[in-house]
Amino acid sequence: MSTSPSGPVVVYGAYGHTGRFVVDELLRRGLTPVLSGRDASRLAAMAEDRPGLEVRPARVDDPGALRAAVTGAAAVVNVAGPFLDTGVAVSGAAVAAGAHYLDVTAEQPAVEAVYAARPDDAEQAGVAVIPAMAFYGGLADLLATALLAGTSEPASLSVAIGLDAWWPTAGTRLTGARNTAPRRTIVDGTLAPVPHTAPRTSWDFGTLGDQPVAALPFSEPLLLARHLPVARLDSYLSASALSDIRDPSTPPPPATDERGRSPQQFVVEVVAQVGDREERMSVGGRDIYAATAPLAVEAVVRLLDGRAAGTGVVAPGEVFDAEDFLRALSPDTLTVRRRITGPGPRETTPA
Numbered sequence: 001m002s003t004s005p006s007g008p009v010v011v012y013g014a015y016g017h018t019g020r021f022v023v024d025e026l027l028r029r030g031l032t033p034v035l036s037g038r039d040a041s042r043l044a045a046m047a048e049d050r051p052g053l054e055v056r057p058a059r060v061d062d063p064g065a066l067r068a069a070v071t072g073a074a075a076v077v078n079v080a081g082p083f084l085d086t087g088v089a090v091s092g093a094a095v096a097a098g099a100h101y102l103d104v105t106a107e108q109p110a111v112e113a114v115y116a117a118r119p120d121d122a123e124q125a126g127v128a129v130i131p132a133m134a135f136y137g138g139l140a141d142l143l144a145t146a147l148l149a150g151t152s153e154p155a156s157l158s159v160a161i162g163l164d165a166w167w168p169t170a171g172t173r174l175t176g177a178r179n180t181a182p183r184r185t186i187v188d189g190t191l192a193p194v195p196h197t198a199p200r201t202s203w204d205f206g207t208l209g210d211q212p213v214a215a216l217p218f219s220e221p222l223l224l225a226r227h228l229p230v231a232r233l234d235s236y237l238s239a240s241a242l243s244d245i246r247d248p249s250t251p252p253p254p255a256t257d258e259r260g261r262s263p264q265q266f267v268v269e270v271v272a273q274v275g276d277r278e279e280r281m282s283v284g285g286r287d288i289y290a291a292t293a294p295l296a297v298e299a300v301v302r303l304l305d306g307r308a309a310g311t312g313v314v315a316p317g318e319v320f321d322a323e324d325f326l327r328a329l330s331p332d333t334l335t336v337r338r339r340i341t342g343p344g345p346r347e348t349t350p351a
């Protein structure tokens, strides 16, 4: 077991929609969050509802304030997006303070920028830097890692994300507008642009039914390409969810339970084809923003208790025991199903 930093967990962007879920999940898991972000008055207002929590305002273009904000932290969770505007600065401050860094970006260029900026200093500091520890990106990476455990043969992967609706937050809308780089996927074992006309097909999402889907990779190709033998990747999202976020009149997520979750239902299925054998694993759950919090916080818990297999810039599946990680979130956050459908022993098992 490696020695891990100790101290509180700084949440940068704490008063955002996802930030609030992350702060509450840290409290639920017995960790001490520190509220950080650029707006001092919104941080103070948030602390009124959560007495005893420290507030440390800082802008990303103020290195001194950012340094002070992360001093003494064991980990920093960055939930302030667009991450193209915050990832490099916040990860730099975290690593310089000897703290692990995680963010929840779905943007490919933001993952790439952090991967490029941090490999040496993170390794030297003995901390992990994990972009995209979230619903989009990290969850598919964990599922694919669990499916491909023990194989070094090249695999063809499909990642299909089914949503019954997508109520986007202001941050999601802003990030979509800011993220104009062509999306990439994996073709012939390397990252390559997705075709201009996104191919459409349909996908049977089980509990969510058969849905038209459009090819749309998020941050997962960059994570998968780091550490798994993926020859080809096809990523899909429900076409209706895409229409929801493209419609400017779609409202933000409504809170309909005591935890503040919307009623949104999701299914994420990953299918791995290795030779003539096909395996698939899927998870279902509620509210992609709320579900991001237990994913990020489970990662923090494992980094701090020594259940992480490395330091430096890493993908979630590269550093955590993927199957065990997913099982830990089941059934409260995720319901997990695994099926082997090719030649070989056929079975249906919980992960």
Ligand SMILES: NC(=O)c1ccc[n+]([C@@H]2O[C@H](COP(=O)([O-])OP(=O)(O)OC[C@H]3O[C@@H](n4cnc5c(N)ncnc54)[C@H](OP(=O)(O)O)[C@@H]3O)[C@@H](O)[C@H]2O)c1
Pocket: 013, 014, 015, 016, 017, 018, 019, 037, 038, 039, 059, 060, 079, 080, 081, 082, 083, 085, 086, 104, 105, 106, 132, 134, 135, 136, 137, 169, 170, 171, 172, 175, 288, 289, 292
């Ligand atoms: N990968 C995933 O599955 C996943 C899941 C959840 C969220 N996300 C991403 O996480 C980000 C936040 O989402 P959200 O739903 O929490 O949105 P939100 O409620 O609009 O919150 C956005 C937060 O980011 C802060 N922020 C934005 N730009 C900043 C900057 N340049 N410097 C400092 N703070 C900045 C905002 O502060 P101000 O209010 O002061 O601007 C606010 O605290 C978005 O990019 C979203 O796409 C990804």
